[in-house]
Amino acid sequence: MTQPKVLISDKMDPKAAQIFRDRGVHVDEITGKTPEELKAIIGEYDGLAIRSSTKVTKQILEAATNLKVVGRAGIGVDNVDIPAASAKGVVVMNTPFGNSITTAEHAIALMFALARQLPEADASTQAGKWEKNRFMGVEVTGKTLGLIGAGNIGSIVASRALGLRMKVVAFDPFLTPERAVELGIEKVELDELLRRADFITLHTPLTDQTRNILSRENLAKTKKGVRIVNCARGGLIDEAALKDGLDSGHIAGAALDVFETEPAKDSPLFGTPNFISTPHLGASTSEAQVNVAIQVAEQLSDFLLLGGITNALNVPSLSAEEAPRLKPYMALAEKLGSLVGQLTTGTIPRISIHAEGAASELNTKPMVAAVLAGFLREQSDTVNMVNAPFLAKERGIEVREVRTEKEGDYHTLLRVSVKTSAGERSVAGTLFSNAEPRLVELFGIKVEAELAGHMMYIVNEDAPGFIGRIGTLLGENGINIGTFNLGRRDAGGEAVLLLSVDSPVPAGVIDQASKLPGVKLVRPLKF
Ligand SMILES: NC(=O)C1=CN([C@@H]2O[C@H](COP(=O)(O)OP(=O)(O)OC[C@H]3O[C@@H](n4cnc5c(N)ncnc54)[C@H](O)[C@@H]3O)[C@@H](O)[C@H]2O)C=CC1
């Protein structure tokens, strides 16, 4: 295996580079590149480790000809074009918990800074003014905190706020009533939160649903004297409307760690009384940066060296421990998918993957992705486990997954069935000696074959003399037969023949074979 190469393109704790080196991954740290400069070098790398500064756009991905994985040392991945990465088969991972406490603490810090006007009081005092009567704050005790988003960070903010004796209400469509009770908070609709909250903090990702969630219209619905903290993403608040609300006095204070355009070197909000800002520092503590650096380096190394997938946003997880056990199953799954893909034509409305016996006890999600990758390989050269499920969806293929713990004839079995216009057709395979993929059933006929290299699939009438004729034809054309696998529905009925051959079979030979007496179908196969 050639040594994988990773580029760290944003400032990261040195522990990340150390881990890559210790694990045998080549690492370059090149930060502060423009998109054009990044485009020029990205083609060399198998992995890219980023924070929020690097924008992994479609154009960057197009130039990333070797890229297999992007690792975000942090949480938000709105700087990565995930659909484009998925379409290219690039895994995108983040480190979902490493900086959550730190970011929650920053939100609480900003809430206090607003409540007591700390930055302005500090500037005035250090300017020698001693304006004791100018700064009159508010207590947070007994006040209502409105959380928009109650996931990891929002929940930590809630627990800290409850400790400060605040009342916490939350708007989060995905928050279950049980979880709200567990957190000791009240789940409310957005309008009610806006009406009741003395402080509002935001903790959602930036998505099409959350963009501009504090719009001008929604800001107008807030309680007079509200104080707002955004440590999540710029784009969640209408910045111009926020400025107007601060100027009119309806909003008593606002603290932004994040801005619609970053780096925010200029903003109409700058200099507004009761406005506080920090330069996207939510995750910037030494503890959090060490956490996310270690996690991202371990995750990328596991993926590039062992095939382990952790915290991926566009592909099912597969731990580094599971990966070696699943590897032969993935190979089997991909071969079965490929066989079905090569032997079926026309539109396929449904594909079902059935895991039986030992296979059913494993993580079948990656096997399903491998079947789809094999199946779609006929249609696209760039398909892999990451983009296959997306391609299948795009093509309107329904994917079903079935598990049966009970063993059948085999200790472990994978069956791939497709719905075609001619009805349901299925192939099945097992693992010999627990690692070698073998086909054991082909469209209802028992066979036993290794699916490898160049092969020929022949359906013929089960009659004497056929095997000799096909052997002669291939021999006359200089094609050496490697293995020969026969199966039949019943004596004298339909038989199938799977041949492995040492070289590709030219179209002319396929044509001659299909004209041999009794032959119904001949197809070349490649694995
Ligand atoms: N300022 C900074 O340096 C940092 C900012 N962040 C930001 O904080 C965000 C939240 O992080 P986590 O809590 O870890 O994420 P999370 O995924 O655990 O929680 C997000 C919550 O938002 C909720 N949500 C989704 N759509 C919503 C909607 N339309 N309305 C209301 N709620 C909605 C989800 O149900 C979920 O509970 C990240 O996406 C990131 O953008 C994260 C770390 C550092």
Ligand SMILES: O=C(O)C(=O)COP(=O)(O)O
């Ligand atoms: O983790 C996140 O979502 C953050 O926003 C942190 O961003 P950063 O890594 O500090 O640029």
